[in-house]
Amino acid sequence: xxxxxxxxxxxxxxxxxxxxxxxxxxxxxxxxxxxxxxxxxxxxxxxxxxxxxxxxxxxxxxxxxxxxxxxxxxxxxxxxxxxxxxxxxxxxxxxxxxxxxxxxxxxxxxxxxxxxxxxxxxxxxxxxxxxxxxxxxxxxxxxxxxxxxxxxxxxxxxxxxxxxxxxxxxxxxxxxxxxxxxxxxxxxxxxxxxxxxxxxxxxxxxxxxxxxxxxxxxxxxxxxxxxxxxxxxxxxxxxxxxxxxxxxxxxxxxxxxxxxxxxxxxxxxxxxxxxxxxxxxxxxxxxxxxxxxxxxxxxxxxxxxxxxxxxxxxxxxxxxxxxxxxxxxxxxxxxxxxxxxxxxxxxxxxxxxxxxxxxxxxxxxxxxxxxxxxxxxxxxxxxxxxxxxxxxxxxxxxxxxxxxxxxxxxxxxxxxxxxxxxxxxxxxxxxxxxxxxxxxxxxxxxxxxxxxxxx
Ligand code: SF4
Numbered sequence: 047x048x049x050x051x052x053x054x055x056x057x058x059x060x061x062x063x064x065x066x067x068x069x070x071x072x073x074x075x076x077x078x079x080x081x082x083x084x085x086x087x088x089x090x091x092x093x094x095x096x097x098x099x100x101x102x103x104x105x106x107x108x109x110x111x112x113x114x115x116x117x118x119x120x121x122x123x124x125x126x127x128x129x130x131x132x133x134x135x136x137x138x139x140x141x142x143x144x145x146x147x148x149x150x151x152x153x154x155x156x157x158x159x160x161x162x163x164x165x166x167x168x169x170x171x172x173x174x175x176x177x178x179x180x181x182x183x184x185x186x187x188x189x190x191x192x193x194x195x196x197x198x199x200x201x202x203x204x205x206x207x208x209x210x211x212x213x214x215x216x217x218x219x220x221x222x223x224x225x226x227x228x229x230x231x232x233x234x235x236x237x238x239x240x241x242x243x244x245x246x247x248x249x250x251x252x253x254x255x256x257x258x259x260x261x262x263x264x265x266x267x268x269x270x271x272x273x274x275x276x277x278x279x280x281x282x283x284x285x286x287x288x289x290x291x292x293x294x295x296x297x298x299x300x301x302x303x304x305x306x307x308x309x310x311x312x313x314x315x316x317x318x319x320x321x322x323x324x325x326x327x328x329x330x331x332x333x334x335x336x337x338x339x340x341x342x343x344x345x346x347x348x349x350x351x352x353x354x355x356x357x358x359x360x361x362x363x364x365x366x367x368x369x370x371x372x373x374x375x376x377x378x379x380x381x382x383x384x385x386x387x388x389x390x391x392x393x394x395x396x397x398x399x400x401x402x403x404x405x406x407x408x409x410x411x412x413x414x415x416x417x418x419x420x421x422x423x424x425x426x427x428x429x430x431x432x433x434x435x436x437x438x439x440x441x442x443x444x445x446x447x448x449x450x451x452x453x454x455x456x457x458x459x460x461x462x463x464x465x466x467x468x469x470x471x472x473x474x475x476x477x478x479x480x481x482x483x484x485x486x487x488x489x490x491x492x493x494x495x496x497x498x499x500x501x
Contacts, residue, residue, distance in 0.1 A: 047476065048392035048431075054364035067199060068362040074195075075356040077305025078406065085301065094294045096410040099347035102285055103337060109252040109285045110328065116255025117326055120317040127329045130160035136327055137162065137244070137277060141171055144275055146242045150233075152259070152266035153177040154246025155193050155350060156279050156329060159372045162244075174236040176265035178229050185212050191366030193373060194303045194352035199365055233265070243269030247280035248349070249295055250326075253288045256316035257326060260299060260309040267313050277325045278315065282333050283346040295349060298408035302351035336384045341419045345380045347409040354403035354413055360396050369393060376403040380416045383424070391429040394420035452492070459486040 047055075058064045082088050102109055114124045127133035141149065149166070151157065151173055163173045163184070175184045179197040183190055185208055190196030197205070206220035215228045245266045249258040257278045259266045270276040286292060300306040318324035337343050355361045355375030366374035371382040371390055379393035394417045403413040424430055425438065444454050462470060463486055471478040 048395065049370050050364070050368050050392045050396045053368035053370060054396075057365035057368055058363065063199070063201075064363055064365075066201070067365060070198060071356045071362045074304060075353070075406070078302055078353055078356065081301045081305045081307065085297070091294055091298055092408055092410050095298055095349075095408060096347065098286060098291050098294065099409055102287065103283070103343055103346055106282065106285065106337065109287055110282060112252040113250055113255055113285055114328075116253065118255070120255050122255065122317060122324045122326055125325060125327045127327055127331070129331050130329075133160045133279065133327055133329050133331070134162055134165040137279075138166065138169060138171075140275065140277060140323075140325055141166075141242060144241055146171070146240075146275070148172045148174070148236070148240045149242040149244055150174050150176050150236055150240040150265075150269040150273065151180075151244040152246065152261060152269055153180050153196070154244065154279055155190075155373060156246050156281055157244065158190060159331065160279075160329070162279075174233070174240065176233055176236070176269060177261070177263060178226065181229060181233065182208065189367070189372070191374065192352060192355055193350050193375075194355075199367070237268050237272050240269070240273055242275040242277065243273035244277045244279060245270065247278050247284050247326075248299065249286050249292060250280055250284045251287075251289050251292065252285055254316060256314055258292065258296075259313045259315070260296065260311065261313070262304075262306075262310045264311050267311060270313075270315065271319075274321070275323045275325070276315065276318070277327065279327045279329065282328050282330055283348075299349055299351050302353040302406065302408040332385045336381070339384070342380060342384065342416055344411050345377065345384075345413075345416060347411055348377050348381075349409060350377075351408055353406040353408065357402045357406050359398060359400065359402070364396070369396065376413045376417065377411070380413060380420065383420050387424065387427065388429055391424045394418075394424065452490070455490050459488075459490070462486040 085091070117124050125136045127136055147170070149171065151163075153175075157163070163175075166173050175181045177196070179195060180190065182197040182200060182205055186200075191199040202222055202225065203220045205225055206215070206218065209215040209225055209228055210217050210219075213228055213232055215225070219225070243266075245259050247257045248260045250256070251258070257280065259278070261267075286295065296308060296312055300309045315324065333346060336346055352375075354377050355366070358376050361369075361375040369375065369378055369382075371378050371393065373381055376397060379390075379396060382390035382393055397414065397417050399414045399418060401414040404411065404415070407413060425435065428435075430438070444450050462483070467482070471482050473479065475483075477483070
């Protein structure tokens with residue numbers, strides 16, 4: 047069994063959880079559909095976004111240098127990090143320069159990708175995640191299970207228990223308003239104490255050198271406005287050429303993510319306030335390599351809206367942690383094999399290839415086709431386990447030879463008819479776990495057609 051299947055089977059043991067996880071995400075998907083249908087230019091926006099990103103990916107070096115030049119003109123310190131280690135070391139150095147022992151961080155999948163919390167924790171620096179969902183999973187010592195809704199796998203009753211245990215809130219109180227107020231009270235203290243604020247970046251504008259961060263809680267602003275040092279961490283693919291392009295993406299992002307017309311806060315950071323510092327870290331970490339992979343470079347268009355996760359029948363029923371990667375779901379299954387093909391070779395198979403992910407993607411990434419391409423790469427590079435590669439080879443030789451196909455079909459129908467059911471649906475046959483093999487038909491379609499074609 048693959049790693050994804052093993053972890054998914056743990057998740058689906060709790061049938062109730064599987065159902066409400068599925069339903070909650072489908073609810074978000076339906077909200078997205080409703081607002082997309084109301085937006086008359088929806089397809090034009092998707093086309094525009096995809097074309098802007100095509101331009102960015104073809105001229106990434108030029109836009110990155112333009113961005114750096116303009117950011118520096120604004121008084122921002124720009125750092126380049128080749129990988130996660132370098133990214134974390136740069137942050138550590140900035141913190142050391144300011145003798146900072148505590149930081150507040152707003153939501154950033156990139157710092158998750160780099161394992162920043164763990165790294166800083168090991169160096170004696172306390173990181174407080176300030177996005178409510180992120181804070182919940184941080185208190186539970188878990189990674190996020192969704193890129194937009196990090197705690198979607200947890201029920202409010204569990205949050206109530208957690209806050210009671212950690213912050214002494216009233217036992218049994220799972221009222222979302224009370225829980226949010228207590229989180230706000232706890233987080234305020236940290237905003238007051240932290241000297242450094244870290245944020246992710248949704249968009250970086252080459253022509254201005256500024257960065258844009260979209261949140262629903264305002265935690266990014268509060269952090270940056272109260273700290274004396276602000277650090278913005280971004281992947282090099284987050285660049286857009288001009289400010290006039292921003293509206294295309296902000297209109298698509300919130301609608302695709304949660305069905306909102308816009309995120310509550312769309313914060314623009316251009317320069318440090320007087321007496322403070324502003325740093326931007328540009329991280330590669332395998333992105334250049336992905337850019338060089340013809341079939342997969344489009345995945346760098348992703349604006350991390352999460353729509354492909356919400357619609358995916360596998361993600362909704364297997365939970366984000368089953369993907370054992372920073373970015374779960376369909377887009378993560380394309381990005382993760384780029385970082386470590388062997389470790390993540392199971393993920394492109396965690397899909398029905400139904401294409402729903404590609405249909406909802408606001409930047410028109412051909413997600414399901416790329417999943418299929420990864421399967422072919424994984425097979426041809428010998429990264430498929432024997433339990434899959436041998437049956438595939440046998441199937442291939444049967445399917446490409448009509449005579450063998452007919453004989454094999456006849457043989458299989460006869461054998462399946464004779465074999466007692468417990469032998470067919472044995473636990474050794476993984477396919478039959480949770481479902482039974484259908485009864486074989488009396489004859490093949492070809493045989494039936496021969497007899498009936500004149501009728
Ligand atoms: S691949 Fe498309 S749908 Fe999925 S998170 Fe990225 S932008 Fe959204």
